[in-house]
Amino acid sequence: VTSRSAKRAAVLAERIELPPSKKRTMEHAVRLEWLTIAFLVTAVVAMYLALGSSQAMKAAWIEDLLSFLPPIAFLVTNRIRSKEPTHDHPYGFHRSVTVGYMVAATALLVMGTYLVAESALGLVAAEHIPIGLVTVFGQTFWAGWLMIAALAYTLVPPVLLGRAKLKPARDLHDKVLFADADMNKADWQTAAAGIVGVLGIGIGLWWLDAVAAIVIGGSIAYDGWKNLRTALGDLMDSRASVFDDRTTVHPAVCGVRDAVLAQRGVEAAQVRVREEGHVFHAEVFVVPSGEPFTVRDLDRLREVVRDVDWKLHHVAVVPVGELPIGNLPLP
Amino acid sequence: MSARTVRLLAATVLAVGAGAGCAAIPADPEGTLERATGGILRVGMSEHSPWTELENGERAGVEVDLVEQFAEDIDAEIEWQDGGEEFLIGELEAGALDVVIGGLTEKSPWVDQAALTRPYVVVTSPSGSPEPHVMASRMGENALLVALERFLEDRETEVAELVDGEEP
Numbered sequence: 001v002t003s004r005s006a007k008r009a010a011v012l013a014e015r016i017e018l019p020p021s022k023k024r025t026m027e028h029a030v031r032l033e034w035l036t037i038a039f040l041v042t043a044v045v046a047m048y049l050a051l052g053s054s055q056a057m058k059a060a061w062i063e064d065l066l067s068f069l070p071p072i073a074f075l076v077t078n079r080i081r082s083k084e085p086t087h088d089h090p091y092g093f094h095r096s097v098t099v100g101y102m103v104a105a106t107a108l109l110v111m112g113t114y115l116v117a118e119s120a121l122g123l124v125a126a127e128h129i130p131i132g133l134v135t136v137f138g139q140t141f142w143a144g145w146l147m148i149a150a151l152a153y154t155l156v157p158p159v160l161l162g163r164a165k166l167k168p169a170r171d172l173h174d175k176v177l178f179a180d181a182d183m184n185k186a187d188w189q190t191a192a193a194g195i196v197g198v199l200g201i202g203i204g205l206w207w208l209d210a211v212a213a214i215v216i217g218g219s220i221a222y223d224g225w226k227n228l229r230t231a232l233g234d235l236m237d238s239r240a241s242v243f244d245d246r247t248t249v250h251p252a253v254c255g256v257r258d259a260v261l262a263q264r265g266v267e268a269a270q271v272r273v274r275e276e277g278h279v280f281h282a283e284v285f286v287v288p289s290g291e292p293f294t295v296r297d298l299d300r301l302r303e304v305v306r307d308v309d310w311k312l313h314h315v316a317v318v319p320v321g322e323l324p325i326g327n328l329p330l331p
Numbered sequence: 332m333s334a335r336t337v338r339l340l341a342a343t344v345l346a347v348g349a350g351a352g353c354a355a356i357p358a359d360p361e362g363t364l365e366r367a368t369g370g371i372l373r374v375g376m377s378e379h380s381p382w383t384e385l386e387n388g389e390r391a392g393v394e395v396d397l398v399e400q401f402a403e404d405i406d407a408e409i410e411w412q413d414g415g416e417e418f419l420i421g422e423l424e425a426g427a428l429d430v431v432i433g434g435l436t437e438k439s440p441w442v443d444q445a446a447l448t449r450p451y452v453v454v455t456s457p458s459g460s461p462e463p464h465v466m467a468s469r470m471g472e473n474a475l476l477v478a479l480e481r482f483l484e485d486r487e488t489e490v491a492e493l494v495d496g497e498e499p
Contacts, residue, residue, distance in 0.1 A: 133477055
């Protein structure tokens with residue numbers, strides 16, 4: 001009994017866990033995401049305390065609030081994604097990653113659009129933003145300086161965090177992590193635009209604040225739109241793509257076909273690969289050549305396919321008499 | 332947002348800042364403080380004892396005194412305008428007035444139409460809740476707002492004693 005359950009455990013581990021080398025990268029990524037959340041808490045509190053009526057500052061603050069979503073999506077789905085398949089969820093929970101990704105992207109798109117609309121209305125209505133005095137530690141000065149200081153605090157750390165996350169995102173082929181890193185890297189521009197807006201109010205250019213807020217809102221909405229397209233594509237089982245560009249086919253797709261065709265006993269083969277969060281799901285249809293083709297051959301092919309890339313988790317090899325089958329695209 | 336856009340915006344700010352000789356920050360988009368200094372300060376007043384009182388053409392009250400002192404500080408003559416709060420705030424929004432007084436509090440519903448100063452005194456309302464008093468100035472005229480706020484801050488102790496309130 002012990003050996004059977006141990007074997008079962010080994011099978012499960014092989015089926016749902018990352019390879020050991022990736023595991024360490026994943027732990028590193030998790031630490032980076034916690035670090036990001038810790039920084040964002042300080043940034044959001046600092047900005048909230050300095051928050052005045054500047055539209056640009058508000059936009060930058062909301063951007064920082066939304067920046068919580070990708071790390072949270074990453075950390076939450078990291079706990080769910082490798083759960084064992086159940087009767088209700090026979091394919092497992094890998095796709096929770098894509099769902100988290102989609103939720104984060106939708107939030108970005110909605111908030112970004114809202115900010116653009118609100119600031120544009122303010123601009124049209126020629127709303128002049130008042131910023132008066134503030135007293136901090138007994139010192140009284142123009143509140144704009146406090147706002148600029150808070151924005152300046154959020155200028156540098158996100159860039160460093162974003163850069164640090166790029167490598168694990170590449171190693172893990174993780175789209176959520178990559179989107180997060182990408183947003184962090186661009187975050188200094190949001191802070192800079194916020195500073196421009198507040199300075200604009202300072203020198204009497206009331207409209208510069210609204211324009212800066214529109215620019216920030218536009219960048220948030222664009223991030224959301226870009227990521228939503230990728231997330232929806234994944235949910236629609238689009239062809240597996242590389243993590244940083246949805247139009248580039250993942251090399252595993254051709255790799256699987258080539259590896260199968262190189263095996264003896266295979267006359268023709270067709271492959272479809274889709275993404276389920278971090279891992280890929282491949283269906284391989286093979287037309288056996290004249291030689292005897294057994295269940296053992298099928299197992300061998302399955303191993304060959306799995307060896308192509310660590311991401312190939314669910315692999316089904318199906319022997320067929322003829323290609324193409326059913327809904328497959330023409331080869 | 333591209334880095335180019337940001338650089339462009341930053342360059343605009345720097346260019347305009349340099350062009351303006353980097354005059355005092357914050358500046359008024361409409362130059363109200365500059366115009367009023369040594370000129371005319373247009374003040375709207377709605378009656379609200381003991382803050383603003385009007386009897387037989389004589390003005391009195393805590394806020395009347397404060398505004399008159401402020402005008403003296405910037406060497407301005409006051410051009411008074413009387414009316415109800417709503418009318419005066421409308422004039423303020425339209426740019427026909429610079430400052431409006433009338434016992435306004437921080438909870439004023441006019442926050443979207445007027446730039447309220449920081450509270451300069453807190454009194455207890457008849458219902459027993461704290462009532463922070465403010466003045467209203469024209470939206471976005473931040474040099475004027477800051478000047479008025481600085482002036483009021485210097486008189487907090489004085490005013491608190493006068494109306495039996497507390498410094499904010």
